[in-house]
Every structure is written in C-alpha cells, then in structure tokens.
Amino acid sequence: MDDKSRILKSPTLKSLYELLPKAAEDQKKDLGQAINKLKVEVNSWVTSNADDDLRSNDTKNLQLDVTAPFDVNAKKPEFLKAEQGSIHPISKEIEKVSEIFNSIGFEIFESRNLDDAWHMFTSLNFPEDHPARDDYDTFVTEAEEGEELVAPAHTSTMQSRILSLRKGDLKEGRPIAAAVPDRCYRNEDVDARHEHTFYQVEGIYVDENVNVGNLIATLKTFLSAYYGKEVETRINPFYFPFTEPSFEFALSCPFCEKEGCHICSQSGWIELLGCGMIHPNVLEMAGIDSKKYSGFAFGCGIERLIMMKYGVEDVRLFHSAKLKFLKQF
Numbered sequence: 001m002d003d004k005s006r007i008l009k010s011p012t013l014k015s016l017y018e019l020l021p022k023a024a025e026d027q028k029k030d031l032g033q034a035i036n037k038l039k040v041e042v043n044s045w046v047t048s049n050a051d052d053d054l055r056s057n058d059t060k061n062l063q064l065d066v067t068a069p070f071d072v073n074a075k076k077p078e079f080l081k082a083e084q085g086s087i088h089p090i091s092k093e094i095e096k097v098s099e100i101f102n103s104i105g106f107e108i109f110e111s112r113n114l115d116d117a118w119h120m121f122t123s124l125n126f127p128e129d130h131p132a133r134d135d136y137d138t139f140v141t142e143a144e145e146g147e148e149l150v151a152p153a154h155t156s157t158m159q160s161r162i163l164s165l166r167k168g169d170l171k172e173g174r175p176i177a178a179a180v181p182d183r184c185y186r187n188e189d190v191d192a193r194h195e196h197t198f199y200q201v202e203g204i205y206v207d208e209n210v211n212v213g214n215l216i217a218t219l220k221t222f223l224s225a226y227y228g229k230e231v232e233t234r235i236n237p238f239y240f241p242f243t244e245p246s247f248e249f250a251l252s253c254p255f256c257e258k259e260g261c262h263i264c265s266q267s268g269w270i271e272l273l274g275c276g277m278i279h280p281n282v283l284e285m286a287g288i289d290s291k292k293y294s295g296f297a298f299g300c301g302i303e304r305l306i307m308m309k310y311g312v313e314d315v316r317l318f319h320s321a322k323l324k325f326l327k328q329f
C-alpha cells in the first residue's frame with residue numbers, strides 16, 4: 001500500500017464513514033457531503049504538499065511522517081523499529097590489521113582501484129610479455145587511445161610508489177616501513193576459496209642489513225597479535241618475480257593445533273601468504289641503492305586471515321549481504 005492510500009484508509013477517516021448509518025435521516029446527506037469534502041481535501045493535500053514537505057525536509061507543517069515504517073495490520077497502529085546497521089566484518093578486521101602494523105612502526109597507505117601496467121608489473125621485475133603476467137588474470141579497461149589500465153590484482157602495485165616516495169628516509173637513517181591494506185581484483189571463477197574482488201595487506205620494509213630473519217620475526221609478531229596467541233610458522237621456497245628468495249608462509253592450524261582437520265586438509269598447516277626479500281631490480285627501479293639497502297615484502301589475503309580467525313569456510317559469505325552471517329561479528 002502506498003502512503004496516499006494508507007492515509008485515505010486510516011482509522012480516522014474510516015470511523016467518520018461509520019457514523020453515517022447512525023446519523024439522523026435528515027442529516028445524512030449533509031454529513032456524507034462533509035466527509036467526502038474532507039476526503040477530497042486530504043487527498044489533494046497528500047498529493048500536493050506532502051511530497052514538497054518531504055523534499056524540502058521541512059517537517060514543521062507535516063503532521064505525519066508518511067515515510068515511517070508502519071504496521072497497518074496492527075490493532076493499535078505502531079511504528080516499526082528501524083534495523084540497526086553495523087560495520088562490515090572486513091572493514092572491522094582491516095582496522096585491527098592496520099592498528100597492529102601501526103603499533104610496530106609501519107605507516108599505512110591506501111592502494112588504488114585502477115593502475116597502469118608499469119606499476120602492476122614492470123616496476124615489480126615482471127619482464128615484458130612474461131607469462132607470469134598472465135597468471136594474475138587481471139581485469140583491464142578498454143582503451144581506444146593510449147594505455148589500457150589494470151584493476152590491481154595485488155597490493156604490490158603500490159610498492160614502487162612507496163619506495164620512491166620514502167627513499168629519502170633511508171639517507172636520514174630511518175627505515176621504510178609501510179603496510180597497504182586494500183582491495184584487489186582478479187578474473188577468477190568464484191568458489192568457496194576464491195572471489196573476483198578481495199582484500200590484501202601488503203607489507204614493505206627496507207633498511208641496511210635487513211634479512212630473512214627480520215621478515216619471519218615481523219610476520220610472527222603480526223600473526224600472534226592478530227590471533228591473540230603464539231602461532232607456529234613455517235616457510236617453504238616459492239617463486240615471485242619481485243622477491244628473491246621468495247617463500248610461501250604457513251602457520252600452524254589454529255583449529256586443530258596441528259592434529260589435522262578438514263580446514264587444513266589434515267596437514268596441520270595453512271598456507272597463508274607469499275613473501276620474500278625484495279628483488280634488487282625492484283629497489284633499483286625505485287631509485288634505491290640495492291648494494292647498500294635490502295628489504296622484505298609480503299602480501300596476505302585479508303579474507304583468509306579472517307576465515308582462519310573465526311572459522312568461516314566460504315569466502316563468498318563476506319559479499320553475500322546475508323545479515324545472519326554479517327551480524328555474528
């Protein structure tokens with residue numbers, strides 16, 4: 001029922017019509033005409049004034065908020081309680097992740113929703129036409145003239161920018177320490193473990209004499225703070241063009257304490273993120289002397305972190321708008 005018919009069928013108007021049969025015979029005609037006149041006036045007021053009042057937000061002359069949720073079937077009409085919204089779990093967890101990195105001296109940066117292929121690939125030591133570029137299944141814009149743009153498939157697209165922006169700090173004896181929690185896009189088939197739109201947190205640290213030990217210690221500190229308990233970690237060799245050496249970083253399964261369960265495929269370990277020592281070519285392209293300085297970088301899926309923390313088994317739930325799921329957090 002729309003607002004207009006709701007008013008015209010309101011108990012007040014209806015009760016006036018109910019008076020008609022009880023009225024004296026000689027008054028029925030006048031009463032009927034008076035009620036009809038009132039109905040026409042109410043009708044024209046709702047049509048002409050109510051919209052204007054709502055548009056101008058001027059509620060001084062508006063006796064009734066016709067937009068309020070209203071239960072017309074209730075015996076005693078009552079306004080319905082408005083649903084309270086809440087912050088999305090991903091936003092909440094990004095806040096926590098940022099706070100932890102901030103507390104250990106990392107500056108927080110935002111990524112972008114579109115970037116060029118130079119930042120996405122070339123600045124990260126992906127050779128031109130290298131098949132590794134295709135591994136990322138990127139979305140690209142259509143460009144009739146000029147360069148097509150890429151929807152970043154990883155937050156590493158910010159690496160070269162941050163290194164260039166903060167390289168002056170190194171000469172003044174301060175390390176570059178940055179974390180980038182933001183959105184990424186890949187043309188993936190969506191299933192319980194993959195989404196086309198997802199979140200990553202990138203970490204970058206550069207100084208003199210940085211080594212793999214610093215990388216492991218930083219990740220362990222972050223993960224223990226995030227999960228609120230000591231976690232065991234393990235690294236395996238891997239390949240990324242922008243780090244050398246590169247690793248896959250796993251943590252002990254928080255669900256089964258390494259006993260083996262269906263979440264960790266009975267292995268007791270969960271592969272969580274990719275990391276490594278920043279390739280000298282990446283440092284040099286950003287104008288940093290790779291003979292004097294070294295650094296590490298890592299990229300971690302934020303949904304993965306949250307799923308491990310709360311035992312969520314399907315990544316699609318985060319963007320499902322299922323309130324029952326979202327309200328748990």
Ligand SMILES: [Zn+2]
Binds near residue numbers: 259268
């Ligand atoms: Zn397990």
